[in-house]
Amino acid sequence: METALVIGGTRFIGRHVVEDLRDHGYDVTIFNRGNHDNPFADEDVTHIQGDRTDTTDLKTAALSAKPDLVVDCVAYKPGEVETAVEVFADVDAYVYISSGSAYGTEEIPKRENDTELCDCTPEQATDDSPESYGARKAEGDRIIAQAAEDGVNAMSVRPCIVYGPYDYTExxxxxxxxxxxxxxxxxxxxxxxxxHRAYAEDVASALRVVGEEGEAGEAYNVGDRxxxxxxxxxxxxxxxxxxxxxxxxxxxxxxxxxxxxxxxxxxxxxxxxxxxxxxxxxxxxxxxxxxxxxxxxxxxxxxxxxxxxxxxxxxxxxxxxxxxxxxx
Missing domain, CATH: 3.90.25.10 (UDP-galactose 4-epimerase, domain 1)
Structure with a gap:
């Protein structure tokens, strides 16, 4: 794979993703609304401005960037994941950032193929509150698994609490x-x-490694070893x-x-x-x-x-x- 599209890409995790991809030889395009300063404005990173919740904007980004790999840093609702796996159905790999919050059972440790995920009601699927975050991410994971069954090379990465440079959550x-x-x-x-915490640069490398080596429909936890x-x-x-x-x-x-x-x-x-x-x-x-x-x-x-x-x-x-x- 040679070209990558990062949905998001200018703030915390997305910024590290762009840096990691560039360090590994990718030609990188970022797609976002442009509401935040672009740290790559003076570098060889293409910026496409648009709203990821607008299907036309997302399709325009796909046609313009022609990515081999898509890393989706800002899919917060199941409907956004559904649209993305349709728009990017033909790319070599689509990687969705899920969350350790997607797990619905308290056990130690939480394993991708064993630990139960949160349920997600229709009301939670369209909610914006922190209380529904894990449920929304879990539903996104289920959409990824279904997309893989339909032939899309889509995968999930589940970070725990992320820390590192540029962390606007403070x-x-x-x-x-x-x-x-x-x-x-x-x-x-x-x-x-x-x-459990995950260093941001490691989350970024995990997203790339999963895109390059991961198996369609699978989810991968990431956190400090x-x-x-x-x-x-x-x-x-x-x-x-x-x-x-x-x-x-x-x-x-x-x-x-x-x-x-x-x-x-x-x-x-x-x-x-x-x-x-x-x-x-x-x-x-x-x-x-x-x-x-x-x-x-x-x-x-x-x-x-x-x-x-x-x-x-x-x-x-x-x-x-x-x-x-x-x-x-």
């Missing part, structure tokens, strides 16, 4: 900012909770920042004293979320070592103006909890 930036500016960082629980707990993540961040941090644990009772709950802290999850990534590794995919991935993430964070403040439970409240803990 989920990790909150913790990066805490470690950078505070000696003591409050962590809910005992620090051992696990929410080494899982770290929330406390270990802060230690990795501190090492990347060449600093030290004291992690202070707080239970529900101590947090409640300041009007906080464990779920007020971003990237905290009570039940472990772990994806089995062996299926993807069997295709030849490899993940970046966590310390290396975090070092790159820290470097870009320091150059950005992101601080994760939208996820901040409030430093004053945290200080009250720390004060309570100091008296115990």
């Amino acid at each position: 989920r990790l930036d909150y913790w990066l900012d805490r470690v950078e500016h505070h000696d003591r960082v409050l962590v809910p629980g005992d620090g051992t909770n696990i929410w 080494r899982l770290v707990t929330l406390e270990e993540m802060l230690e990795v961040i501190a090492e990347a920042m060449d600093t030290e941090v004291e992690v202070v644990h707080a239970g529900e009772r101590e947090l409640a004293a300041a009007g906080l709950a464990p779920t007020d802290f971003i990237l905290y999850r009570e039940y472990p979320h772990v994806l089995d990534t062996a299926k993807l590794a069997d295709l030849g995919w490899e993940s970046t070592p966590v310390p290396e991935a975090m070092a790159r993430t820290v470097a870009e964070h320091r150059e950005s103006d992101r601080d994760g403040s939208e996820h901040d439970p409030g430093r004053e409240a945290e200080e009250r909890v720390l004060g309570v803990l100091d008296t115990i």
Whole structure:
């Protein structure tokens, strides 16, 4: 394959996808509405402006780009996936970004061919709320499987929580900012909770590898091959920042004293979320070592103006909890 069309392509995961494809010799075209700055405006990346929810725009992009590989970064509703597999039915490979949220059962680990997916009602299929996100992604996976039965070389990639440079969600930036500016960082629980994370560059390479080597109709989990707990993540961040941090644990009772709950802290999850990534590794995919991935993430964070403040439970409240803990 020589040509690639990335639907999306200018923000977080899509930006990494474009960079990875270019690094591997692809002639890349991006297709989006042009609502965000294009980091590839001065480079040899073709930009087609249009709305992916408009079938005519999508067909125009297909005819113009003539892609061998299509990577769909912004299919958020089942109807969008249905249209895409029809428009790109004749490409060498169509790869849909699904999500680990598509799994409807809590088990450890979650495996592509074993773990049950979320159901999706007609109402959820057209909803925009975060509550229906997993259901919508799961329905997209089912559409991919059906398209493969109809002869389309379509596949899914299911990332867990993604982190890395350019992350506009600022989920990790909150913790990066805490470690950078505070000696003591409050962590809910005992620090051992696990929410599997995936480095953005690895998600990008997974999408390419699946497009090149994957099997039609199959889904592939992607996440760091080494899982770290929330406390270990802060230690990795501190090492990347060449600093030290004291992690202070707080239970529900101590947090409640300041009007906080464990779920007020971003990237905290009570039940472990772990994806089995062996299926993807069997295709030849490899993940970046966590310390290396975090070092790159820290470097870009320091150059950005992101601080994760939208996820901040409030430093004053945290200080009250720390004060309570100091008296115990």
